[in-house]
Amino acid sequence: MGRDAGRLSLFLLFTPFVLWIGLLIVLPQIGIGYVSLREKIGINEFSFGLKNYADFFNEPIYRNTLLRTAWISILVTALALVIGFPVAYYIAKIAKERSRAALFLMCLIPLWVSDLVRAYGWIVLLRETGVISTVLLRLGIISTPIEMLYNDVTVIIGLVYTVILFMIVPLVSTLQGMDDALLEAGYNLGGSRFTVFRRIIVPYAMPGIVAGCIITFMLTAGSYLTPVLLGGKNSSWFTEQIYNQFITRYNWEAGATFGVLLLLFTSLVVWAGLMLTGQSLATTVAKD
Amino acid sequence: MTSILRALLGGTAIALLAGSANAETLRLLTWGSYAPDELVQKFEEEYPDIDVEVTFSNNEEMIAKLRATGGTGFDLAQPSHDRVYAAQTEYNIYKPLDLSKIDVDKMTPKLVEGVKANTTIDGEVYSVPHQWGTSGIMANIKEAPDAKGWGDLCDPKYKGRTSMRLRRTILLGMGYALGYDPFSLYDDKAAYQEMLDKVTAKLIDCKQIIKTYWTGGDDLSALMLSGEVILSETWDSTAFKIYAENPDIVFIPPETGALAWIDTFTLPRGGQADDAAYKWINFVLRPENVKIMSASTGSLAAVPNAVELLPDDKRAAVEAAFHDRDIENLKFFANIPPGLEDMEGIALERIKAASN
Numbered sequence: 001m002g003r004d005a006g007r008l009s010l011f012l013l014f015t016p017f018v019l020w021i022g023l024l025i026v027l028p029q030i031g032i033g034y035v036s037l038r039e040k041i042g043i044n045e046f047s048f049g050l051k052n053y054a055d056f057f058n059e060p061i062y063r064n065t066l067l068r069t070a071w072i073s074i075l076v077t078a079l080a081l082v083i084g085f086p087v088a089y090y091i092a093k094i095a096k097e098r099s100r101a102a103l104f105l106m107c108l109i110p111l112w113v114s115d116l117v118r119a120y121g122w123i124v125l126l127r128e129t130g131v132i133s134t135v136l137l138r139l140g141i142i143s144t145p146i147e148m149l150y151n152d153v154t155v156i157i158g159l160v161y162t163v164i165l166f167m168i169v170p171l172v173s174t175l176q177g178m179d180d181a182l183l184e185a186g187y188n189l190g191g192s193r194f195t196v197f198r199r200i201i202v203p204y205a206m207p208g209i210v211a212g213c214i215i216t217f218m219l220t221a222g223s224y225l226t227p228v229l230l231g232g233k234n235s236s237w238f239t240e241q242i243y244n245q246f247i248t249r250y251n252w253e254a255g256a257t258f259g260v261l262l263l264l265f266t267s268l269v270v271w272a273g274l275m276l277t278g279q280s281l282a283t284t285v286a287k288d
Numbered sequence: 289m290t291s292i293l294r295a296l297l298g299g300t301a302i303a304l305l306a307g308s309a310n311a312e313t314l315r316l317l318t319w320g321s322y323a324p325d326e327l328v329q330k331f332e333e334e335y336p337d338i339d340v341e342v343t344f345s346n347n348e349e350m351i352a353k354l355r356a357t358g359g360t361g362f363d364l365a366q367p368s369h370d371r372v373y374a375a376q377t378e379y380n381i382y383k384p385l386d387l388s389k390i391d392v393d394k395m396t397p398k399l400v401e402g403v404k405a406n407t408t409i410d411g412e413v414y415s416v417p418h419q420w421g422t423s424g425i426m427a428n429i430k431e432a433p434d435a436k437g438w439g440d441l442c443d444p445k446y447k448g449r450t451s452m453r454l455r456r457t458i459l460l461g462m463g464y465a466l467g468y469d470p471f472s473l474y475d476d477k478a479a480y481q482e483m484l485d486k487v488t489a490k491l492i493d494c495k496q497i498i499k500t501y502w503t504g505g506d507d508l509s510a511l512m513l514s515g516e517v518i519l520s521e522t523w524d525s526t527a528f529k530i531y532a533e534n535p536d537i538v539f540i541p542p543e544t545g546a547l548a549w550i551d552t553f554t555l556p557r558g559g560q561a562d563d564a565a566y567k568w569i570n571f572v573l574r575p576e577n578v579k580i581m582s583a584s585t586g587s588l589a590a591v592p593n594a595v596e597l598l599p600d601d602k603r604a605a606v607e608a609a610f611h612d613r614d615i616e617n618l619k620f621f622a623n624i625p626p627g628l629e630d631m632e633g634i635a636l637e638r639i640k641a642a643s644n
């Protein structure tokens with residue numbers, strides 16, 4: 001009886017997890033992979049092959065959009081790290097125990113409103129007749145209204161704002177575990193601020209940095225609303241291409257192909273990033 | 289242990305049964321503003337056993353949603369008249385209408401015949417008209433008094449002050465502006481592609497003139513009312529709404545003819561509340577309800593005296609925009625043959641990706 005009950009409770013505990021992974025992640029991915037290998041011949045006629053993938057590589061628009069998306073995502077990740085690290089360090093090491101929770105909460109608050117509302121917030125601020133342009137005009141700093149929306153810089157600002165929290169949280173939790181004695185020892189042994197930062201803080205924070213970078217990169221490359229709303233006439237984004245294939249062109253086969261390629265390509269970028277920095281998942285994210 | 293499981297299963301079964309015994313639900317898949325709260329409440333008061341659930345969408349998403357579910361999940365959809373035929377032949381997502389259950393005689397005969405001609409497959413009619421309107425351009429006549437056609441959207445003198453939606457409508461409009469008749473080229477893929485290539489080149493050139501592509505009615509209204517944009521491609525209904533707030537901004541039917549669409553009533557194949565759907569169709573056709581509907585949509589209903597049933601401000605806007613010769617000159621969207629949207633999709637992507 002005791003053993004059976006134990007086995008049953010184990011089974012019951014695992015069921016939600018298995019269902020979640022199986023039904024919401026594994027099955028849809030298999031479905032997408034299957035659709036991406038389907039070639040459309042005529043109405044409701046299909047054969048199997050790699051034509052959709054060939055089409056992707058033969059059309060420079062799609063290749064360039066994917067590369068552009070990856071390039072901007074890497075830039076956003078780097079910016080999020082540069083801006084997020086000091087914030088995380090302040091929260092984890094410099095701030096007093098009591099204000100720590102409040103500071104952390106302040107970082108979380110923007111996440112309580114949806115992506116859409118945050119994007120519209122930026123639109124209200126940055127448009128030609130928006131808050132910033134109007135204020136500058138009133139103060140006499142500029143003479144004609146300026147348009148700050150609809151370009152890549154706006155997209156990058158919007159994306160950094162959206163994802164930076166996912167950089168700060170893992171960094172704070174890693175840095176909080178660091179013993180201050182390590183820093184003191186570093187200074188005692190004659191290290192400058194920079195040396196201590198480079199040889200002690202960064203290596204210690206590496207699991208947080210890697211985890212944060214992977215999360216922010218994946219989120220950015222897969223984001224849809226922010227680039228579409230803030231981007232304007234010249235900003236192609238790869239998820240927008242996927243949407244267009246599925247919805248505007250009814251071309252599920254190409255859309256699925258793009259989906260698979262985005263997953264493979266972003267995984268490749270993450271792997272390359274780990275290789276280039278000499279890290280591996282086992283020594284960083286999965287470290288005890 | 290098993291008794292607990294059995295009890296749980298029993299409880300679930302009862303919960304499921306209780307769920308299905310609830311009132312009938314009418315699930316509408318329609319356009320933003322096509323189901324105003326006032327009208328939904330009135331309908332639910334008249335038919336207390338029907339609950340109305342509304343999902344807002346657009347032509348492309350309606351087809352994609354219904355295709356994904358094989359036509360289930362909704363009981364009444366409202367695609368435009370040119371989007372029914374191809375979607376039905378290719379994806380089989382709709383079911384034929386029982387015209388005897390609809391007060392067809394209350395609708396404008398010309399529109400009914402037009403929609404029937406477009407949506408009859410194997411002798412079965414799939415759609416009846418609901419609201420109709422046009423696409424054209426709107427201008428702030430104080431700043432752009434001479435605008436009269438699609439081509440003016442790319443006029444260098446309006447640099448940075450024009451806008452359009454990067455969808456198929458603008459491809460067709462620019463086709464007309466370049467002297468083509470796109471609808472007559474629908475059956476000749478090679479000729480249509482040639483036109484698309486010209487239009488693509490023109491619109492890529494045009495990118496340096498326009499400020500941005502608008503994506504929805506609210507977006508467009510903000511651009512026009514703030515004065516950031518003075519000339520834009522538009523739906524007439526959006527222009528009529530803006531006219532109420534700023535009478536300098538008027539809808540202009542392009543000289544080559546405004547492009548006319550008719551949004552229809554069409555039953556999804558897996559709909560489970562056909563009777564409720566027919567009740568809704570007949571309900572919104574009643575003159576007093578047409579008035580509420582048109583006040584919300586800003587478009588004309590497919591009933592003979594539709595203009596009189598518009599609220600005053602909208603009627604003024606329609607009268608300021610359309611003259612008899614514009615009505616004569618309307619170009620109704622023709623049925624899109626399968627495959628055409630893929631060609632247009634590539635053209636749209638080229639335009640979006642071109643840097644200029």
